[in-house]
Amino acid sequence: MSRVVPLQYKHGGPIIAVQVENEYGSYDRDPAYMPYIKKALEDRGIIELLLTSDNKDGLKKGMVHGVLATINLQTRQELQLMNTFLVSVQGIQPKMVMEYWTGWFDSWGGPHNILDSSEVLETVTAIIDAGSSINLYMFHGGTNFGFINGAMHFHEYKSDVTSYDYDAVLTEAGDYTAKYSKLREFFGSFSDAPLPPPPKPLPKMTYEPLIPVFYLSLWDVLSFIGEPIKSEKPINMENLPVNDGNGQAFGYILYETIITSSGTLSGVVRDRGQVFLDTVSIGFMDYKTTKIIIPLIQGYTFLRILVENRGRVNYGNNIDDQRKGIIGNLYLNDSPLKKFRIYSLDMKKSFFQRFSIDKWTRIPDVPTFPAFFFCGFVIGSSPSDTFLKLECDFVISGSHSRLTHSLLCLKGWEKGVIFVNGQNLGRYWNIGPQETLYLPGPWLFRGNNQIIIFEEVMAGSVIQFTDTPYLGRNQYIH
Template identity: 70%
Template sequence: MPKWSVRRRPSLLLGAVLLIVCLPVLRRLDWSGLGASLWRRRHLGLRADGQNFKLENSAFWIFGGSVHYFRVPRAYWRDRLLKLRACGLNTLTTYVPWNLHEPERGTFDFSGNLDLEAFILLAAEVGLWVILRPGPYICSEVDLGGLPSWLLRDPDMRLRTTYKGFTEAVDLYFDHLMLRVVPLQYKHGGPIIAVQVENEYGSYNKDPAYMPYIKKALQDRGIAELLLTSDNQGGLKSGVLDGVLATINLQSQSELQLFTTILLGAQGSQPKMVMEYWTGWFDSWGGPHYILDSSEVLNTVSAIVKAGSSINLYMFHGGTNFGFIGGAMHFQDYKPDVTSYDYDAVLTEAGDYTAKYTKLREFFGSMAGAPLPVPPDLLPKTAYDPVTPAFYVSLWDALNFLELPVTSEHPVNMENLPINGGSGQSFGYTLYETTITASGVLTALVRDRGQVFLNTFFLGTLDYKKKTIVIPTVQGFTTLRILVENCGRVNYGDNIDQQRKGIIGNVYLNDSPLKKFKIYSLEMDRSFLQRFTADKWKPLTEEPMFPAFFLGALSVLDSPYDTFVKLEGWEKGVVFINNQNLGRYWNIGPQETLYLPGAWLDVGLNKVGACPLGPLLSPALPAPPRFPGGLGGRERTDVPPGDRLAISPRSSSLKRRWHNG
């Protein structure tokens, strides 16, 4: 059993009285009639009727599963939702990430993989109701809990309060978001039957006026369906809001018993709902891989349902923190999240079936009044030939054709850089350059990880624990460079207001502040990568200078299939496929592979790029074989050994470090 890092799982216990009282919920339930054909003549949406939910005049139980559209390639949305429906579930829940939909202040994006309306309509098409969780704060192991980083340009910003600078931004965002989702509510013929007000605010609870403000902001813009709150055990008492149904997030049966007692005191006899039953847990770089046994999942889900409670499986399918969208935790130590959001969920990161799926489908099927849909076939996967990079560009050469740097007397944190229409930099890396003429002790506060160079010579790394480094004797004028990586902003806790990244404050050499900086923004997004045109690459015929960008080619002869990227001999960096940012890799584990959706590959040649932040772990020649890789201990029923794309660093002596959890 894993030791959970934040929300710990108490010992398993459930009162027999609670089970006996609520056994009637086990009668057979027929969801087979749900579909777009029922979108007419609606009068009464989902509501609380005593201890039960009702939809129109019929008793209703929510059997939900969480799938996040922004973590799943759009081409696979239907596959994941059909699998959810075939598991015996009737409701989809999804968060809405503000930071992705408004990447720059006043600029909104609901296209492509962020087409929320299309995702909701697809859910209805396959026969699912929808519970929408629009935030504005969503947690969800997303950078800054889904709040846009440009909010932090305001030095007085107080997130998740009625501070004017925050509410004005929320109001504008909700103006755009609600125009899209209000027509998709049940009363308007759509599948949305409930909307959540914020997220786990009882654990934050810094402003008693904030939750009433969010409730009113939703209702004033046309949200008319059942409103919910969602809190863990510690925040439930503080998270209750008048006129809003309270629900709880948990993982153990003993929490359910306590939750029922607290709710009875807080809101009387109302329907019970576990908004998040955690089917697994997320991983952090350098930590273990968390696993929750499928039998324990089945036992707890069964107990929750037998107790008369509706339930949502968080996660049903976790997906991937593509690019840099993953968050972090920071209690005693700073712990950034891995790229995979596999979560040890009901479906794997690649959307494949697990023992949890099989057991839960049998359980929910036993209550169904009609046969469940047949589960879709698995999407095919394959092993491709290893890719050896053929071209490279050093970061120092790339500075000549990237965006011009910002010049500043003092360092400027990432969010306050005067770029992107006044919205600063949200993700990626920031390079700070200045000139020094003396040796000594360099002191800097970097967030989160800073590599220090003299000209192109690497001196060492600064981070949360190491704030100083010795500068050796220099001759004349020397360029000092600090390459700072934003590893992910904290998404949960009291310190979200302090999540500015880059260099914070001054850089000191022998206690004197350095001045006159050039600051380069390296966002590693599509527009950044498009600057690497064919004429910029050099043949990889000699030992490259690091940090650097590498380019190779993957040949796909017929239909592209899903695979996994394994980087033996590479230490830390980012991988790109056809200018899509797959995310970070780091040899400290526990994640050992990056998921590569076949939907992002083309027939023919595909560009495979990598940006390692430091020298390879060993030099020279042949490509390694394929390795099984993957997250240690995962219950997989789909992937045969060897279905991985190994990217070779031209390394002959590969150093391994395995983290199996």
């Protein structure tokens, strides 16, 4: 805060207001919290306008005395709250739509959300006509690189896709849309001077398709990533004794124990657990599937559960419940299993630094999953933005040396994570709606580059590049 204070407007800086909280009304667990934050800001030298920001459902609960309440909305109907409720509770105060939602985010397995540009223009016009200030959320679409995507959990858990394009005014790659053109013309009408021409969009490239050659099964990786954590009972991700006692924040976690009988396996798995007997996958456990049948086995065998943290809830009452991995005991025929070996698979850069060249082998005819796939490629010129596509639109010729177009599409990659030059680009999943991942040019090198794919279930044969994003409904000009 000491760095912020001198940048306030009254001290000659650019900061004209400070937001006390964001949509706390959706949570509203502690009536003393908001006044405490307000006082904490003031005690530390904040003297500019203080404000809160809530949608229509949390507006009343998110307010605090002496702080300007602002509203988040998307429709003209919601705009009526600004002219009625807000005026009734705080009198004649400046009006502010803190978040005008120009689109919406997507969830895995759901539709790609699009908001028509004509509707956006009509609502923005109505907001300005109401005498309100406005902030466009989002103006520039973004990307949930790595594992940082959020999630929602109301009737059911839904995790956000990697793209946060949001159908925003500018795409996640910074390209113009019809919304941009219409809003530029609208806001430009308030200026006496002509607007300067907008910058040219950055070029996009379609690089040659890549065929992965090298491979490492997850089960082989376990032998050189360090000793597992031994525990009598499962430990959730956040409580693992790793990272100097701070636990594991993101990624995957693998639980191993020995069983000697068949039956019903049950437990609370967050968010998605793939269940294995030795190295054979027998199904998944998640929010909906809390039990799975263990088939008849002879002797003893390894029971393994690979659990993915698909993203933490970032809105609403379930914020308090965000623990990942196996929560509590894991039961076989209602008896708790014991003596676990637990591997922290956070997949940071340090994780991959243990993958020495001699560890990789050529991809077998029948790979064992989950697995890592590696390929290198060379860029001869200055790298440009591109998009990765893992659904194969090609058929492999006999020599694997070239690609030919075909009406037949090979079944592609199913679910996993892509790492480019050591950085986590994000997740992919063939349930959609997102089909491509935005790869910024600055992530690439002129010269040698490498891609590692962690695939959970089934690999495709090709990694494609395209200069066009496919997010579900490819409709940027509308």
